[in-house]
Amino acid sequence: MTSEAPHPSRGRRIVFRLAAVVLVPMLVLAGVEGLLRVAGVGQPTGALLRSEVDGEQVWIANPWATTVWFGPVAAREATPFAVPVERSARSVRVLVVGGSAVQGDPDPSYSPSRILDRMLRAVLPDRDVEVVNLGMTAINSWVIRDLVRDAVPRLRPDMTVVLMGNNEVVGPYGPATERGPLADHPGLVQLRQRLARLRMVQFAARAVRAVATPAGSEAAEWLGMESLLDREIAADAPELERTYEAFRSNLEAIVDAATTGEGEALLATVPVNLKDCAPFASRHRPDLGERDRHSWQRAFERGVRAADEGRPDDAVAAWAEAATIDDRHAELMYRLAVTHGELGRQSAVGYYHLARDLDALRFRADSRINHIIREVAAERAAAGVRMVDLAGAFAAASDGGVPGDELFYEHVHFTFSGAYLVARELLAPLLEAVGAAGAANLEAVPEPRRVMEQLAFTPWDRFRVGIELAERLRRPPFSGQLDNAKDLETLERWMRGLRELLGREGLDSSVETYRGQLAAFP
Structure with missing residues (x-):
């Protein structure tokens, strides 16, 4: 007697077919992705890379971290650093994230992070101080969200300092740079960025670029602010509301990532140049007859x-x-x-x-950005989130309550005095976070002149920064500002004074300062 095997039910047949249609291609794609990684095709896109310095395992900045946001030509890089993978029992580790103002433009050697590092070393001489600066030009909350999510579990900082907001309109997926459907759908933005990290997608993108860029030709240069001169956004534009919503969502995600584990988050309001930075562009009411x-x-x-x-x-x-x-x-x-x-x-x-x-060219954080920062900090205070009101501190330190060129080189980038003020305001909440508020000797905080000497910010370096600023002010959008001629005249007068100060003796003095600080901080 023979018996036939029972036929699979209709439901099972559907499941098998779906598996064949979905699972098999997924397995194939996963295999291709794995092979490409083994073959070294594409680049890792996380915030950090593991490396070795003098036999010690360290974390360093990943130079390819922003390629998924800007592409290989315009990708931005953090200032180099190396911190131990294994934290010592005495370490105080701080992660600072933000845009070019955080990085220290026009010269990261004198950034708020480096000044903060010197302050912490002076106040906590028995601790291993590690201040990691992940600030980068042109990045905004979309990019910083990814950086923090990747960096915090690896670095395990005591505090993540978040000072961002100047690039929300003009950075990735801001209304001045993204005019497609992605800008209105945060979920699509995140999906696109996850896909862009895949090695097979990187390989395909590289192939497309190779075809699109003829042999011997050069890729287009990144022009920064100049590339956005025709991207004016009125203060009442509907797309600004979506920008504020995305900023809040990203800031909340950053806070969540920063406070995972034992770390805390310190949110800072964003100070900008109000007094000595005329608007870059003005628009009339759209209904003006x-x-x-x-x-x-x-x-x-x-x-x-x-x-x-x-x-x-x-x-x-x-x-x-x-x-x-x-x-x-x-x-x-x-x-x-x-x-x-x-x-x-x-x-x-x-x-x-x-x-x-x-201002219709929105290169500065506005009032709404700072309002959102204050709100999120208040809402998350119970979850280990602190806030420092840098905008208020800059106002208090300025004549008439209006910050100007005493604290800023141009629209948002800090002078040494401005960077020192940022670091000084960050210091107290950081000491509280590491349990050193009472024990620390705050009288040991070095004065600005001492920090300037420690960081070798010599007259020659001030002159060098002045050259960079003069070139910047002669180009759009600065060249179109109301007071541009006066600003250039003031800068040139300042540089003439430095030139007279330098001379041969001034240069020799600068060299001696370098030698002394290299010996003190090898």
Whole structure:
């Protein structure tokens, strides 16, 4: 007697077919991905790489970490560092993340992180101080979210300092750089970035670039701020609301990653140059009619003439008339701010803030960004999140409560005095986080001049930074600012003083400073 094997049910047949359609290709793709990794095709894209220095295993910055965001030509890199994989029992480890202001532009040698490192070493002489600077030019909360998620489990810092917000509009997936559907769908952004990390995707992208770039030709140069001159975004643009929502979501994810385990997060509000940075671009109200536009222009020009002739009260009156027609023009608010300040009026502060918030080329963190930072810090305080109000500290340290060129080189990058102030404000909450607030000798915090000497910020280096700044101010978007000619004149006068100070003896003194600090900090 023969019997036939039972036929699989219809449900099982469907499952088998789905498995064949889905699982088999997935296994094939996984195999290809594995082979490409073994063959060394593509690059790792995490924040850190493991390396060895003098026989010790260390973490170093991954130079390919941002290629999935910017591509290989425009990829940004962190300032080199090396920290032990295994933390010592005495270590105090701080991770600092942010954009170019955190990195220390125009010269990372004098960044807030390096100054903070010197302060911590002085206050905690018996501890192994390790300050890791993962700041990079042009990155924003999308990139920093990935960096923190990858770096924190490896570094296990006591504190992750987050100082970001200047690049939310002009960085990856900001409304000034991304005009496709991805910008409106955060989930798609994250999916795209995960796919971009795959070696097979990297291989395919490299093949496409090879075909698209003829042999012997060079890839397009990254132009930074200059590439965004036509990407004006009005203060009431709907896409800004989506930017703020994404910033909040990313900041919350960063906090979650930073506070996993025993570490804490320190969120900082973002200080920017308000007094000595005129708006980069101004826009009228979109509903302003032709007649009103002409009336506005007449009142505006009348105010300019009055200001040029030394009649500030008449200038304010004319500009106030223009503001009744259109008060959304950034340059108008800036001119009102400057003139109210000259008249000694406290109202200047509000106008400076408005001028920044209305600037249509949004290279500076605005009021909403700082409001979100304060809100998230308050909401997560019970989860080990602290906040330092750097924007408030910069205001308190500035005449009239308006930060300017005493603390900033241009729009957002810190002078040495500004970087020192950042580090000084970060110090107290960091000491609290490592349980050293009471024991630490705060009187041991080195004064600015001493830190300047320790970091070898000599007259020659100040002159060198001045050359870089002069080149920057002569190019867009700075060359189009209201006070650009005056800014260049001030800078050139400062550099003439440095040139006279240098001479042969000044250069010899700079060399001796280098030698002394290399011996003290080999």
